[in-house]
Amino acid sequence: MSHEEIRNDLIDYAAKRLGEERRRAVEQHLAGCAECAETVRDLERLAAHLKGAGDGLFDPHPEPAALRRFALGGRSASEPRIGRHLYLCARCGLEVEMWRRWGAAPAASREHPRRTRRLASLALASAAGLVLGVLLTAEFRRTAPSPPPDIGQPVLHVLPEVQRGAEPAHKNWALDPEEPYLSVAVPVPIPTQASDAERYRFELKRVDDGVVWSADLSAARIREHMESADVLHLPAIPTRIIMPGTYEFIVRPAQPADAAPLYRAVVEISYRQSPAATKPPQ
Amino acid sequence: MAYSENSIEGRLLQNDPEALGQVLRWITAVLTWPRFWSLREEWPDLVQETLTRVVESLRRSRFDAERDFYFYVQGVARHTALHALEAASRRTGKEGPALPEEILASPGATAGESVPMRQLLRRVMDDASEDCRFLMRVYYLEEKSYGEIATELALPVGTVKSRLFRCLESARRALRTVVRRSTDAAAD
Numbered sequence: 001m002s003h004e005e006i007r008n009d010l011i012d013y014a015a016k017r018l019g020e021e022r023r024r025a026v027e028q029h030l031a032g033c034a035e036c037a038e039t040v041r042d043l044e045r046l047a048a049h050l051k052g053a054g055d056g057l058f059d060p061h062p063e064p065a066a067l068r069r070f071a072l073g074g075r076s077a078s079e080p081r082i083g084r085h086l087y088l089c090a091r092c093g094l095e096v097e098m099w100r101r102w103g104a105a106p107a108a109s110r111e112h113p114r115r116t117r118r119l120a121s122l123a124l125a126s127a128a129g130l131v132l133g134v135l136l137t138a139e140f141r142r143t144a145p146s147p148p149p150d151i152g153q154p155v156l157h158v159l160p161e162v163q164r165g166a167e168p169a170h171k172n173w174a175l176d177p178e179e180p181y182l183s184v185a186v187p188v189p190i191p192t193q194a195s196d197a198e199r200y201r202f203e204l205k206r207v208d209d210g211v212v213w214s215a216d217l218s219a220a221r222i223r224e225h226m227e228s229a230d231v232l233h234l235p236a237i238p239t240r241i242i243m244p245g246t247y248e249f250i251v252r253p254a255q256p257a258d259a260a261p262l263y264r265a266v267v268e269i270s271y272r273q274s275p276a277a278t279k280p281p282q
Numbered sequence: 283m284a285y286s287e288n289s290i291e292g293r294l295l296q297n298d299p300e301a302l303g304q305v306l307r308w309i310t311a312v313l314t315w316p317r318f319w320s321l322r323e324e325w326p327d328l329v330q331e332t333l334t335r336v337v338e339s340l341r342r343s344r345f346d347a348e349r350d351f352y353f354y355v356q357g358v359a360r361h362t363a364l365h366a367l368e369a370a371s372r373r374t375g376k377e378g379p380a381l382p383e384e385i386l387a388s389p390g391a392t393a394g395e396s397v398p399m400r401q402l403l404r405r406v407m408d409d410a411s412e413d414c415r416f417l418m419r420v421y422y423l424e425e426k427s428y429g430e431i432a433t434e435l436a437l438p439v440g441t442v443k444s445r446l447f448r449c450l451e452s453a454r455r456a457l458r459t460v461v462r463r464s465t466d467a468a469a470d
Binding site: 007008010011015017039042043045046047049050051052053054055056057058061064065067068088089090091092093094095097098099101102210212213238241 | 299300302303304306307310311313314322323325326329330398399400401402403404405407408415418419421422423425443446447450453454457458
């Protein structure tokens with residue numbers, strides 16, 4: 001079969017919907033055609049994500065007023081649907097985040113939008129005790145003539161120590177809706193025989209769904225943290241991607257994909273209702 | 283005031299929540315384009331910056347009420363995001379800022395597991411045509427055959443196949459702009 005004929009079959013091949021004979025013909029072609037092989041890899045990834053996300057990918061967006069009500073804590077029959085929608089829709093998630101921020105002040109009256117983020121970065125950096133914080137402060141002072149608003153230090157959520165194989169720890173976290181990042185401290189029991197280069201994956205996984213955040217760190221880096229503070233500090237998990245619900249916090253070797261966890265904690269995450277957030281923007 | 287009280291411009295100046303919600307939606311539609319996905323960490327600040335510029339422009343009556351306010355707002359949002367991309371590339375010496383950690387971590391996650399990746403796909407679907415969304419939904423989720431889809435749409439099977447391929451190509455291109463950057467950043 002020609003290259004063009006094979007291309008017609010790539011969608012079905014990637015979706016595993018091709019008959020035996022044509023499948024073999026495509027595989028033979030893929031062995032010598034880098035372009036088609038790359039297309040197939042992408043199509044397979046697309047198919048997996050499309051199937052994994054399901055109808056949520058095609059839901060209509062909630063009305064702006066419904067998102068505002070949701071963000072400001074209003075109860076309505078559409079609330080569970082909006083919650084599900086936000087899980088997949090970054091665009092509506094951004095709208096909700098903005099309404100939560102504006103709960104405290106009129107939207108159009110904030111004249112120096114960049115300052116808040118810079119200060120948030122500063123707070124996180126200083127919490128981690130980084131020298132970089134000092135440099136950023138100097139840079140910040142140069143660029144911001146008036147004193148910035150005080151957003152305070154981020155709350156550090158500490159997970160308890162859990163023996164390997166023991167039942168996971170349970171925690172309830174009520175997050176501040178205006179806190180842009182979740183800051184977590186976790187004791188990580190890296191095996192003594194693990195080499196410094198070995199990588200470990202940290203995952204925040206929504207129960208009955210999927211991983212909402214993950215990061216890999218080398219054993220050397222983790223040991224560095226553990227030796228200096230007995231915990232590993234993960235300062236920047238964006239709260240935008242965390243909807244209220246039950247989550248598992250898991251630490252496991254990055255490879256193989258099904259490696260048993262070294263650490264597991266179950267966390268019930270909710271958002272505190274700030275008094276300001278109950279008022280609409282003036 | 284240069285804008286009527288009932289116009290969206292006038293209501294925005296009075297901080298009317300409904301007008302604010304509409305303008306916010308126009309802004310988020312631009313900032314969350316795959317092209318600006320690497321600015322994810324900055325999105326809230328960019329929304330605020332765009333809104334501040336738009337409101338300031340209305341206060342000074344710089345916006346001509348005869349023009350389409352929707353295109354004006356989206357133009358300001360695009361300009362703000364492009365400016366942020368340029369600033370990031372000056373800082374990093376690359377095309378944009380490094381991607382957020384949850385995206386960087388995605389390539390290692392098993393397929394279907396990564397929520398940030400699904401969020402990106404959801405955004406790509408928003409920009410796809412109604413026809414494309416329909417084709418992808420019935421082919422992948424309802425697992426209909428080309429024959430069934432062709433009958434439903436009263437189209438030849440070949441047309442259904444080629445349309446679906448074009449739709450997937452377009453989604454693939456949008457996703458690759460982001461994934462390629464994440465791969466480059468991970469390699470650094």
